[in-house]
Amino acid sequence: MSTEIRVPTLGESVTEATVATWFKKLGDHVAVDEMLCELETDKVTVEVPSPVAGTISEIVAPEGSTVSVEALLAQISEGAAAPEPAAVSRKTPEAESVTVMVPTLGESVSEATVATWYKQPGDSVTQDEILCELETDKVSVEVPAPAAGILGKTLAPEGSTVQAGGQLAVISSAVLQAPTSGTADAAPSGRKDLEDAPSAKKLMAETGLDRSKVTATGKDGRVMKEDVQTVLAAKPATLAIAMTPASAPRAAVPVEDAAREERVKMTRLRQTIARRLKDSQNTAAMLTTYNEVDMTEVMALRNEYKDLFLKKHGVKLGFMSFFTVACCHALREIPEVNSEIDGTDIVYKNFVHMGIAAGTPTGLVVPVIRDADAMSFAEIEKAIAEKSTRARDGKLSMTEMQGGTFTISNGGVYGSLMSSPILNPPQSGILGMHKIQDRPMAINGQVVIRPMMYLALSYDHRVVDGKGAVIFLVRVKEALEDPRRLLMDL
Known part of the structure; x- marks a missing residue:
């Protein structure tokens, strides 16, 4: 057969x-x-x-x-x-092998980068022990061992791109006795016709990289393309040694500075953030308008009801629910801020899928609270708490970060006093919250100290006029300075 x-x-x-x-x-x-x-x-x-x-x-x-x-x-x-x-x-049943596969990465996500291997070939592993971590454009995915045994060859080294459903490694369910002589791998090591991968040879020739400076990871000591790329991505000081003078970078870094630098490859998440932010600047006619809000009434209301709120709903009453509800009210009045451009059409959203920007150890993500305009304060706070926890743990799915119509970014939690947020395309508006700071304000002819916050609305001037942007911010300011307006839908 x-x-x-x-x-x-x-x-x-x-x-x-x-x-x-x-x-x-x-x-x-x-x-x-x-x-x-x-x-x-x-x-x-x-x-x-x-x-x-x-x-x-x-x-x-x-x-x-x-x-x-x-x-x-x-x-x-x-x-x-x-x-x-x-x-x-x-x-023999006790010596069977199990293939470690790339898990499902999320809707419309077909590939990932192998970020870290926590186990090496030859290591003992237990079932469900984490073997490696994969990175997609949005989230990190941990891959557990499907069975206990000995980790064999890893088929996808760190930094390589793998497809959903692809092979990562093989686990032997028992330690196989290694042959002492005449092994299949021993013979090729003496081959004189051993050649490096064609793409590796081409890349070394193009860059003038000395083969002796490359650590080979391929079968029988072959140099692979990834090995050459690893050296080329190394520190400038290393490149200065590995490359010939003719191929060294033109903008040479002084040796004393190069030795103190560290070069780290951007994660897929960071690359996606960088690309999307730059695309936003290149595509939208972005403009930012500012206002400030007196947080006295919101803070007083929160302090008065926070204990009862926590006791009844099981979640803390924060400021984000006030801002979310205030924005939903303002978006109803100024619908162009809740729209997007599609070719020569403007698509108005008759709903609010609110994006809440959240910082994580690996970068900024924007989970989406769907139909936030139909939710209560408690429902919004619960949704924000749940999404924030999943974001920090890297457990958000792609679906949870898609479809937003407007975004709120709170730089105030890090101490930012004022900034200009960048649009999250294809959305036409994003509200930037900032640090609450006591400032002297003139109230009824007298100087009083009030907790003030600067607000910033960045918007796409192609679809949102300056008048609409200013009115939007004024409506948010009015709702926060008199929270009773939110209850009466004013």
């Missing part, structure tokens, strides 16, 4: 790859899950394991050839494999 070995799925919008290395040759015996060859795309390296035990009877795509997804790579004749130690041991 013969089994076809075909090119696996390579990732979203990736349709072809190059056969970089064959680890096995025609006539070789292979075991289940033993690596047959390595494919390279523009972004990632993909290893192709054997689905069965047997003998390689045909290699259709030689090294260097370009293959499409689902193209035939080789044929394996099953049942012809010699009783190698590894193959025999796999047949």
Whole structure:
């Protein structure tokens, strides 16, 4: 019986790859899950394991050839494999292996970056023990061990991009006896025709990088593309040594400064934040208008009812619910602030999905409270508390951060006195809250000390006129300075 070995799925919008290395040759015996060859795309390296035990009877795509997804790579004749130690041991129940897969990453999320491996090959792991952490554009995902055993080879090193449903590693449910001689891996180490991955050689040639400065992580000591990229992303001081003078960066950093610098690759979340914020500035005609609000009445109302509120609803009464309700009232009067531009159309939202910006250890996220305009103070406070906790723990799903129509950002919790928030596209408005600070104010001809907060509304001037923006802020100010207006829908 013969089994076809075909090119696996390579990732979203990736349709072809190059056969970089064959680890096995025609006539070789292979075991289940033993690596047959390595494919390279523009972004990632993909290893192709054997689905069965047997003998390689045909290699259709030689090294260097370009293959499409689902193209035939080789044929394996099953049942012809010699009783190698590894193959025999796999047949014993206690020595079975379990593949660690990339979990579901969330709606419309197809790939992630391997951020950290907490376990290394050869380490003992228990079931549900965290093996590694993946990063998507929005959240971090921890991958637990599906079974107890010994972690075998990790198929996706730190920094590599993996697809949902892809393979991360293999766990052996028992320690296999390592052969003392004549192992399959020992023979290739003496090969004189060993070659680095084509993409790695090309990148080293383009950058003038000395191969001896690169730590090889590929099979049998091959240098892979990721190995070269690791060196190129290293500190300037390291590059100055590794690269020839002709290829060194033009804007050289003084040696004494370079030695004290640290270069860290941006996380996928940080890259997404940077891209979206810059896109917002480049796309929208963003303008910011300011006002200030006297927080005396809100603070007094909160202090009077906070204990009863907590006792009845099980959640603390904060300022965010007041601001959320005040904004919902103002958005009804100035609907263009709650709209978005779609081509040559303006889409007005007859509902409020309120985004509440939250800082986390890995960056800024904006969970969305859906239909906030139909919620009570208690419902809003509960929703904010629950979303904030999930955000800090990195447990928010993509769905929970999509569909917002307006955003509130509270820089005051960090001590910000005044700032200009950046729009969260495709939204047309964002309200910036700031620190409450006692300031002398002229009230009825007398100077009194009042707890004041600066408010900032950034808006897309393509759809929101200055008059509408100013009125919106005034309505928020009026509602907060006289909270009874919120109860009477004024």
